[in-house]
Amino acid sequence: xxxxxxxxxxxxxxxxxxxxxxxxxxxxxxxxxxxxxxxxxxxxxxxxxxxxxxxxxxxxxxxxxxxxxxxxxxxxxxxxxxxxxxxxxxxxxxxxxxxxxxxxxxxxxxxxxxxxxxxxxxxxxxxxxxxxxxxxxx
Numbered sequence: 131x132x133x134x135x136x137x138x139x140x141x142x143x144x145x146x147x148x149x150x151x152x153x154x155x156x157x158x159x160x161x162x163x164x165x166x167x168x169x170x171x172x173x174x175x176x177x178x179x180x181x182x183x184x185x186x187x188x189x190x191x192x193x194x195x196x197x198x199x200x201x202x203x204x205x206x207x208x209x210x211x212x213x214x215x216x217x218x219x220x221x222x223x224x225x226x227x228x229x230x231x232x233x234x235x236x237x238x239x240x241x242x243x244x245x246x247x248x249x250x251x252x253x254x255x256x257x258x259x260x261x262x263x264x265x266x267x268x
Contacts, residue, residue, distance in 0.1 A: 160217060160220070163213060163216075163217060164217065166213070167210055167213050167214060170206050170209060170210050170213075171210060173202075173206055174203055174206045174207060174210070177199045177200075177202055177203045177206070178203060180195075180199050181196055181199045181200060181203070184196050184199070215233070218232065218233060218236070219233070
């Protein structure tokens, strides 16, 4: 489920990489920033896996560990968003488009993916609640 949240970032990352690969003068610094984003994405996935492992711990999750992982996760996601926005903005500055709607479109797509994820989680919660209701009536 974490992958559905991260997929839009990966698509933006790949598109931005392709844009900068065509422009040698800005290639080094931009690609380095994008490589740092890739490292952050890997760390985000590691954190998500760590939280999932902790939640599956037979002795119960350690609240402090889960809280610290979740805090770091959210900060990294924010950092990734900021960096990718800056790279997209600079790409548009290098290639000025009069009616570029890329940023609003990708923001909209990310919001849609977030909503899809929330709806899926609500469906799971609904099934769980219905399961408890069935068990109680039996």
